[in-house]
Amino acid sequence: MDDVVIAGVGIHPFGRFDTGYREIGAVAARGALADAGICLGDLDMVLVANVGAEMAKGQNVLELVGRPGVPVFNVEAACASSAGTLTMAAELIEAGVHDAILCLGVEKAPKGFIAGAGFEGWQIESGLGITPLYFALAAQELIETTDATIEDLADVSVKNHRHAVDNPDAMFRSEVTREQVLESRAVCPPLNLLMLCAPNEGAAAAVLVSRKFARERGLDATVRLRSVATVSRSADDWFVPAVSRQSARMTSLTARAATLAYERAGIGPDELDLVECQDTDAGSELWAYRDLGLCKPGEEAALLRSGATTIGGRIPVNPSGGLLSKGEPLGASGLGQVHEIVQQLRGRCGSRQVEGARVGAGHVLGAGHNASVVVMSRD
Amino acid sequence: MNRSGTIHAGGDLLSPGSAVRLNASFCRDCDRWEFPARTYCPTCDQEPTTGPLSPTAEVIGHSAVLHQPPGSLIDAPYPVALASFPEGVAVLGVVEDAEVGEVAIGDQVETVARLVGDSIEYAFRSRRSS
Structure with missing residues (x-):
């Protein structure tokens, strides 16, 4: 992908707020437009990612921003909803159909376990309709089949919480110790509360434009979107909410999305300077190390222990603090990653800056079997 | 009555606690079982047959x-538990007769009927206590 510039990004902090989703979304949308230096009337299209709000949610948010008169489409793919907007916007611009598209993700998720994750009624009533179970089984598999330990799971959370101390948009900005994580309330063994992200509220947005549009309008074309690949369930994947999988064959949604994204970008995982990944739980971050090609299978814990994935290391993962610290506003989380990566590539992240960052990747993974990987670079 | 269709021959004669078998589909061409039973094979899109695990x-x-x-x-x-059947499909289920921490990898479980609300659904029972 050669022609897609991320000209501006905006964010509404992730947390808990008294305002509604419309106000939360409007803050991020206005922020992205102002950051890009364009107005709503310059857009060809608006794509809005959200999971839980009402009918015509994107249109309702925009009513607080302006009336562009262009198509506004709402996109839902669970925790990968944001990636849906990016995928469509980037492909429409790369194809020369449109020049300027606003991607907005917004969520005001209720507290507690994510309900309505696609489980059938009988699964919920039978006690099986609970998303952390799936992450617990994946974390257990990592512990059973590699040298990863429960302490490693805790240390992922410790790392990401430390990163978030310097992120004003994160929900949890206090450091935690390994002991605090291990002693936090058990949810689904081996996962404790501080190893799981909290669904919450927030919004993030990005303005995607063609290079020609950026040049003509004199916009900041520093950061380009080099590829985005989104995949859904194939025969041998297993994720929320499926009650079963093939015993022997199991494939990875994330690995498939990553392979496609790296191919399309002509950029390999060894060229990445930072990664924002879907740390729904601590084990998911370790799995992402493998599936994104940051390490060989079985070396996930070693990569973490080496300090490589901490800011200052070879390949910092979740320098924003990740979902474990920011919380997860489902529809906004992917664009939140884009916000972080763009600001990192621009060198604007202050004390959590990844020095010399030129290439970054974002990764989301959601219920209903959706995964996406996006690669961005600084020219 | 097994309203979810997860139990093979899940008619009115089921009673809680009785041994049952899960209702699955089988694609002969792909040699592949799926649970719950599907109307298509996810590998080849052909129509599978149904049968018990x-x-x-x-x-x-x-x-x-x-x-x-x-x-x-x-x-x-x-x-x-996530339990693997000899047919090559692994299924999630509550282990109804075990305490938390008592289930281990390698344990054998059997499928039994369990009353969930007003429907009969499946659960696992540890074979150690049966």
């Missing part, structure tokens, strides 16, 4: 639900 399975993963989930009619805490 074996009565017992081996635990290949386990966890537990320690806090009452919204909508669950099973009282937490309870252990959950």
